[in-house]
Amino acid sequence: xxxxxxxxxxxxxxxxxxxxxxxxxxxxxxxxxxxxxxxxxxxxxxxxxxxxxxxxxxxxxxxxxxxxxxxxxxxxxxxxxxxxxxxxxxxxxxxxxxxxxxxxxxxxxxxxxxxxxxxxxxxxxxxxxxxxxxxxxxxxxxxxxxxxxxxxxxxxxxxxxxxxxxxxxxxxxxxxxxxxxxxxxxxxxxxxxxxxxxxxxxxxxxxxxxxxxxxxxxxxxxxxxxxxxxxxxxxxxxxxxxxxxxxxxxxxxxxxxxxxxxxxxxxxxxxxxxxxxxxxxxxxxxxxxxxxxxxxxxxxxxxxxxxxxxxxxxxxxxxxxxxxxxxxxxxxxxxxxxxxxxxxxxxxxxxxxxxxxxxxxxxxxxxxxxxxxxxxxxxxxxxxxxxxxxxxxxxxxxxxxxxxxxxxxxxxxxxxxxxxxxxxxxxxxxxxxxxxxxxxxxxxxxxxxxxxxxxxxxxxxxxxxxxxxxxxxxxxxxxxxxxxxxxxxxxxxxxxxxxxxxxxxxxxxxxxxxxx
Numbered sequence: 001x002x003x004x005x006x007x008x009x010x011x012x013x014x015x016x017x018x019x020x021x022x023x024x025x026x027x028x029x030x031x032x033x034x035x036x037x038x039x040x041x042x043x044x045x046x047x048x049x050x051x052x053x054x055x056x057x058x059x060x061x062x063x064x065x066x067x068x069x070x071x072x073x074x075x076x077x078x079x080x081x082x083x084x085x086x087x088x089x090x091x092x093x094x095x096x097x098x099x100x101x102x103x104x105x106x107x108x109x110x111x112x113x114x115x116x117x118x119x120x121x122x123x124x125x126x127x128x129x130x131x132x133x134x135x136x137x138x139x140x141x142x143x144x145x146x147x148x149x150x151x152x153x154x155x156x157x158x159x160x161x162x163x164x165x166x167x168x169x170x171x172x173x174x175x176x177x178x179x180x181x182x183x184x185x186x187x188x189x190x191x192x193x194x195x196x197x198x199x200x201x202x203x204x205x206x207x208x209x210x211x212x213x214x215x216x217x218x219x220x221x222x223x224x225x226x227x228x229x230x231x232x233x234x235x236x237x238x239x240x241x242x243x244x245x246x247x248x249x250x251x252x253x254x255x256x257x258x259x260x261x262x263x264x265x266x267x268x269x270x271x272x273x274x275x276x277x278x279x280x281x282x283x284x285x286x287x288x289x290x291x292x293x294x295x296x297x298x299x300x301x302x303x304x305x306x307x308x309x310x311x312x313x314x315x316x317x318x319x320x321x322x323x324x325x326x327x328x329x330x331x332x333x334x335x336x337x338x339x340x341x342x343x344x345x346x347x348x349x350x351x352x353x354x355x356x357x358x359x360x361x362x363x364x365x366x367x368x369x370x371x372x373x374x375x376x377x378x379x380x381x382x383x384x385x386x387x388x389x390x391x392x393x394x395x396x397x398x399x400x401x402x403x404x405x406x407x408x409x410x411x412x413x414x415x416x417x418x419x420x421x422x423x424x425x426x427x428x429x430x431x432x433x434x435x436x437x438x439x440x441x442x443x444x445x446x447x448x449x450x451x452x453x454x455x456x457x458x459x460x461x462x463x464x465x466x467x468x469x470x471x472x473x474x475x476x477x478x479x480x481x482x483x484x485x486x487x488x489x490x491x492x493x494x495x496x497x498x499x500x501x502x503x504x505x506x507x508x509x510x511x512x513x514x515x516x
Contacts, residue, residue, distance in 0.1 A: 009034075009218055012270060013206040015051045015058075016075045023055035024160050027073050027083040027120075031090075031098035034062045034074075038210060039221035041229055041277055042089050042126065046148065048204035053156050059083075063098050070105050080106035085160065086120045088140070090128035093461035094454075096136055096472055097480035099124075103139070110473060111138045112183050117166050130192070130246045131413045134510040135461055137182040138469045141170060145178045145514060146193030147232075149201040155179075180514075191515045195249070198232055199257045206268045222302070225273040226265040230258060230290070234280030238332070239342040239416035240371060240409060243279045246516065252278075255286045259293050266299055274301040282307040291318040305330045305369065308346045311354035316361030326365035327358050333374060334384025341376055351388060352395050359396040366392065366402045372431045373409040373423045382431055386438045389445040396444075405448045406435060408455035411463055411503075414516070419505040422459055424497070428452035453482050459500045465510035468494075 019025055028046055030037030037043055043060070050058035059073035061080060072079055080086050086108070088099050100110055103122070109115050112122070124136065125144035133143045144155070159173040174181040178193035209224050233247030244250075253261075262274050274294055281287065281304055294301050300322040306315070308329045319327060329351070333339045336347055351368075358366055370385055385404065392402055408428055411417045422428070432449040439447035460468055471488040478484035489496055 010211040011208050012211060013208045013268065014075065015047075017051070017057040019057055019076055019078070022057040023164075024053075024057070024085070024156070025078075025083045026050055026056065026058045026085045026087055027061045027078075027080050028058050028087050028089075029061040029071070029080070029099075029102060030063075031088055031095040031102060032063050033065060035218055035220060037062050038208065039227075040089070040091075041204075041227040042091075044204045044207045044227060045202070046087070046089075047208070048206060049149070049152055049202050050156065052202075053161075055161060056156060061086075061102075063102055064105075070107075071102050081108050081120065083120045085123055087123040087125070090124050090126040090133070090136070093128060093458045095128070096461055097476035099136070100139060100473060100476035101480065104477065112141050113138070115141070115166070119166065121160075121166050121169055127242065127246065130514070131242055132462065132509075132511040133180065133514075134465045135468050135472060137186075137466055139473070141181065141183070142173055143180040143182075143190075144193075145180065145190050147195055147201075148193070149198075150196045151176070151178060151193045152202070187513065189513055189515060192246075195251070198229075198251045199253050203229075203261055205261065205265045207265065209269045209271060222275045223273065224269075224271050225275045225302075226262060226269050226271050227275050227277060228258065228262050228265070229253070229277045230287070231278035231280045231284055235283070236280065236345075237343055240332075240374070240412065242412040242415060245412075245414040247279075248516070250280045250283070252280075252284055255290055255293075258290055262294065262299065263297065266297075272299055274299050276301055276303055278304065282310040288312070288314050288318060291315070291322070295321055300324075304328070308354040309350040311357055313357050313361050316358055316363055320362040325363055326367060327363055328367040328369070329354060330369040331388065332369065332371050333377070334370065334381045334386070334388060338374060338377060338381045338384075342374060348388065348391070352391050355392040355396040355399065355402075359398040362398070364398065364400045366396065366399055368392075368402070368404050370404060370406045371409055372406050372435075373428055375409075375417060375420055382434065385435060386442075389439060389442050389447075393442055393444045399444065402445045403448060404435075404439065404445065405450070406432065407450040408452050410455055410458045413463060413509065413511045418463065418509065419503060421503040422456065422500050424501055425452060425456065428455070456496060456500050457482070457485055460496070463503070463509075464499070 030043050047058050050056055059075040061071050061073050064071055103110055108119055122141045124140045129143045130145050160169055163169040163172050170181050173179045174184045177191045180190045212219055231252040233250040234244045235250040237244050291301060305328045331351055332344050339346055409422055411420045429452055435447050439445050471492045475485045475488035
């Protein structure tokens with residue numbers, strides 16, 4: 001069976017090795033579509049890093065769009081079950097059912113206990129694995145916790161290449177303090193891998209760039225561009241934010257290193273656009289200097305979300321010169337009172353001033369993110385979002401469109417809200433409907449509301465233990481939709497309302513064995 005995706009997409013910088021001479025065959029599997037996966041810096045980094053080892057071939061795999069198609073590796077069109085290792089990245093809780101779906105379609109037993117020497121080792125890492133891997137523990141053979149770059153040599157050379165059996169590999173990597181093998185050592189205390197200076201980390205200069213046009217359905221989220229991680233982590237410590245907890249301390253690359261990386265990378269990838277990456281990028285002091293260097297080199301760029309109090313005229317003008325028309329910020333809450341409670345620390349005045357600066361500087365669009373259902377949220381906080389919308393629309397005279405994207409609180413492990421219950425579905429829906437109605441009356445402003453039903457499923461997967469594993473397995477087998485989740489929870493006698501609305505504060509949590 002020929003991989004149809006491979007046949008239709010031409011790429012540069014992809015690596016194809018002769019598997020007949022390879023000691024370790026790894027399928028790095030992004031549990032979503034090709035289009036989403038190719039926008040992942042993690043995929044680009046791990047692919048290039050693992051392929052740098054002699055005797056190792058790392059090939060990519062994705063979730064096939066057609067539900068009847070078996071997932072094959074992109075480079076050699078191999079079924080996943082013929083690889084030695086299948087490595088998943090767990091970026092979001094939504095990925096869990098996709099991971100199980102991929103394993104099922106690959107004819108690999110879903111649970112670790114049912115695998116033997118005929119089957120590949122199933123490895124997982126990423127933010128969700130680092131925060132709470134327990135719901136996925138029956139299905140994943142080993143979880144890697146923390147930064148990969150400092151420990152990759154040990155994992156590959158000592159853990160995987162020196163052992164040729166599945167059993168031997170698992171026993172060896174179980175001895176690494178930053179690996180959790182649930183089947184061998186469920187009660188092990190696991191520690192994050194050592195955090196080093198990211199200037200010294202391996203970085204993928206030769207990133208894979210699909211040679212397709214913008215109207216192609218496989219055209220990447222970021223288009224033809226070079227992904228540049230400026231900072232890793234954030235030190236702000238917002239009460240709801242997982243990233244600031246699992247990536248501390250925030251580490252930034254030096255300006256000279258970043259200039260070297262994007263100059264080499266844009267040439268190797270034959271692109272003129274740089275995608276800057278980093279949750280704490282607003283606090284990177286030489287950010288404007290970096291952007292001005294890119295412009296001087298004839299490169300365009302895009303930015304992630306920027307704190308309102310860091311949006312300067314100089315920054316906006318650089319964006320406009322880079323042919324960008326939109327800037328994104330995240331007030332998170334509608335009033336200063338609630339923003340202070342969640343440690344966001346941005347004032348109404350700073351948000352309005354940022355709008356004015358964006359307008360005067362020549363931008364035409366603003367996107368702003370908010371969280372609904374925060375603890376202590378009042379009607380005035382919801383009305384505050386509307387007041388902000390009106391004020392921003394008035395102040396931004398040259399702004400054509402302001403989009404408010406509103407999601408719902410999902411309690412995350414290790415955060416201040418890890419034990420919080422969330423509001424009832426009817427309360428969450430009422431907030432969304434109210435905002436949608438009010439924003440329909442405000443010119444230039446529209447409001448995008450995420451699904452409160454899915455936020456409840458994400459909450460369950462975020463803060464539960466192994467008790468949710470079998471319902472997850474059944475929901476994934478049924479298709480992974482909301483109706484499938486309702487059926488699965490009912491099958492196991494679980495009430496979603498009690499799971500998310502009647503949570504109790506506790507001194508112990510499923511993820512406590514992982515030490516940051």
